[in-house]
Amino acid sequence: xxxxxxxxxxxxxxxxxxxSPCSAQSLADSGSVYQPKVAAQLPPLRVEVVDGTRFRxxxxxxxxxxxxxxxxxxxxxxxxxxxxxxxxxMVRAWLVTATLNTWVACSVLRDEPGExxxxxxxxxxxxxxxxxxxxxxxxxxxxxxxxxxxxEYIAAEQQARKAYRGLWSSTFQMPWDWRAANQPAADxxxxxxxxR
Numbered sequence: 207x208x209x210x211x212x213x214x215x216x217x218x219x220x221x222x223x224x225x226s227p228c229s230a231q232s233l234a235d236s237g238s239v240y241q242p243k244v245a246a247q248l249p250p251l252r253v254e255v256v257d258g259t260r261f262r263x264x265x266x267x268x269x270x271x272x273x274x275x276x277x278x279x280x281x282x283x284x285x286x287x288x289x290x291x292x293x294x295x296m297v298r299a300w301l302v303t304a305t306l307n308t309w310v311a312c313s314v315l316r317d318e319p320g321e322x323x324x325x326x327x328x329x330x331x332x333x334x335x336x337x338x339x340x341x342x343x344x345x346x347x348x349x350x351x352x353x354x355x356x357x358e359y360i361a362a363e364q365q366a367r368k369a370y371r372g373l374w375s376s377t378f379q380m381p382w383d384w385r386a387a388n389q390p391a392a393d394x395x396x397x398x399x400x401x402r
Contacts, residue, residue: 253305257277258280259344261305261310268321272325272326275347276345282379304331309329311326333358336362
């Protein structure tokens with residue numbers, strides 16, 4: 207009987223402590239509590255795909271770009287053998303298929319002008335960018351100064367390259383090089399997509 211009474215008193219003590227003015231909120235206000243800086247986790251959203259690495263929340267119209275990857279531009283082609291194929295269309299179709307009629311959960315890493323850089327997932331894809339790299343529909347983006355590289359992303363791209371999956375079965379220009387060479391056309395395509 208004594209154990210039952212002691213357990214009951216412990217539970218009562220915990221409830222009283224949680225309700226006391228010296229709760230976690232009070233500690234946080236005092237400045238003596240460590241609070242880790244974590245990426246902002248947004249509620250799940252429904253999206254419409256803008257291009258191979260970006261989509262727009264259909265409710266708020268906020269644009270999200272997948273962190274750490276790049277993909278063929280909308281009108282960019284790759285060549286398999288002597289046959290050209292639309293790699294920009296393919297990557298967009300992949301992202302549409304992955305996000306269509308499903309909830310997308312994103313952790314925002316930072317806000318940039320006009321878009322939010324994020325890591326995102328769906329029920330079928332634990333990490334959209336990692337899966338895109340693994341399937342060879344996207345490539346690692348050049349790391350900016352001070353940006354951390356994600357080992358999982360590096361390994362995923364290496365797996366795709368070794369297996370000649372997706373883009374890696376073809377001849378293609380890296381997306382950033384293609385955009386630099388075709389900037390006026392790429393800018394016009396991006397403006398047309400954004401206006402939709």
